[in-house]
Amino acid sequence: MVDRDSVSRDFAAPLRAAGNDVSVIASAAFLVYKVFISSQDNPSCVFTPSCSEYAVEAFHKHGFVAGWLKTFDRLSRCHGLVNPAHYRFDTEKMRYEDPVD
Known part of the structure; x- marks a missing residue:
């Protein structure tokens, strides 16, 4: 089941805006994961945007190298023991906010 936030998103927009072929391929991989794999699980990401949206x-x-580093950092922080003092909680989405800076 796809969450209602992702249904309204234009998934092709990040691919059109990607600066190079490597970023397009990496972004496409995370979008495929989000649409076909992650959508079949229970919502487990504690952040908004979701980890796959964050990666894209x-x-x-930030480009390929910095994008991978930021994605790895985010994935290492995405767990049920998040320190609430470090993140603002979005009561509408019931998730902690952690935007790409």
Whole structure:
């Protein structure tokens, strides 16, 4: 089941805006994961945007190498023991906010 936030998103937008072929491939991989794999599980990401959306934004904004580093950092922080003092809680989405900076 796909969450309602991702249904309204234009998934092709990050691919059109990617600066190079490597970023397009990396972004496409995370989008495929989000649409076909992650959508079949229970919502487990504690952050908004979701980790796959975060990865696509990181590749788009920071390029391939910095995008991978930011994505790895994010994935290592995405667990049920998040320190609430470090993140603002979005009561509408019921997730902690952690945007790509």
